[in-house]
Amino acid sequence: MFLGNYKNADEWQASQRWEKLESEVKAAMPVQKEFFIGIDLGKSQDATAIVLLEKEKTKDGEIIFVSDISRFEQGTDFVLQAELIERYLSYKPFGFWPTQTIIDASGLGVPVCDVLQSKGVKFRRAVIVAGDS
DSSP: OOOTTOSSHHHHHHHHHHHHHHHHHHHHSOSEEEEEEEEEOOSSSSOOEEEEEEEEEETTEEEEEEEEEEEOOTTOOHHHHHHHHHHHHTOHHHHHSOEEEEEEOSTTHHHHHHHHHHTTOOOEEEOOOOOOO
16 A cells, blocks of 8 residues: 555544545535625714625525624714724735725715725725615
8 A cells, every 4th residue: 555655554544534524624614705894984973884794605505694893983083984994994804805895985984985095995985875765
């Protein structure tokens, strides 16, 4: 029997069991993951809210769940909000997996979006309006 780099047959069998277990774990893990981040900016009337959704594609289908909800203290100034948002979006998994970020660019959100855009942060602007229907 050819053992390659293994000292004996027991070591070779143990490695085979590990490789099988590893492949089973990988097969059960998400094949693909995506993040969706929505940011609704506020200052004096409302606090800024950040919602993080994760979508995982597994062999059994898709799962979408809320992974995080964060708020800034009401009254947080726009420069600090832009800095905190930039820091939040620089979280490493967001760079590895596809991430879509949408930021409220209506009214009070305009200056924060402008600051983030000038810093090269990737996001989409959305104008959120109130309505009767």
